[in-house]
Amino acid sequence: MFLPAHPGCPDDVKGDGAACGSAVARLAKRVGSRAVTPERTCIACRGRAPQSELLRLVRRGDLVVDGTSPRLPGRGGYVHHGCLDLAGKRQSIRRNFGSGAVLDPSVGAPGGSSGDGGLR
Ligand SMILES: [Zn+2]
Known part of the structure; x- marks a missing residue:
């Protein structure tokens, strides 16, 4: 070196x-x-990636929802699709969006908001 x-x-x-x-x-x-392409920092792993590869999260009230498309205005944060779990474990949601913020369970869930399947 x-x-x-x-x-x-x-x-x-x-x-x-x-x-x-x-x-x-x-x-x-x-x-x-x-x-x-503009780069954004993942709030969970702190890795950087092109904005298009990250999920945009926006706080709506106490709920942090997927604001990728359509792009929601407001306080936003970015996370890798595979880091949603990590974000929860590391309290990244609360750290980034403030206390009281809770990640919408439907974010990143397969099938989106159409039914919960009830498999678990
Ligand atoms: Zn990440």
């Missing part, structure tokens, strides 16, 4: 931050030159 080059590196005669061949500089250039 070596330390990545920094902007203003003494060897950087061109002034573009790429004098050291640093991966960081190249990455910065690439990211800066193209439109990127």
Whole structure:
């Protein structure tokens, strides 16, 4: 491992931050030159992912519901589809939305809100 080059590196005669061949500089250039999908942080695992891959949660009253589509206004948070369980275990819902907030049980449930199946 070596330390990545920094902007203003003494060897950087061109002034573009790429004098050291640093991966960081190249990455910065690439990211800066193209439109990127906005990234959001999952409230459960704190991992970052493109917004389109995350579930948007919105607090409505005391209930935190799926506000992905249609996109609901209001205090929002993002979570991986697979992290809903984790969010509950880690109290991420309450931490992100405030005390009293409860995740709507139908969020992430197969079949959505149409019937509860009664399997369990
Ligand atoms: Zn996650």
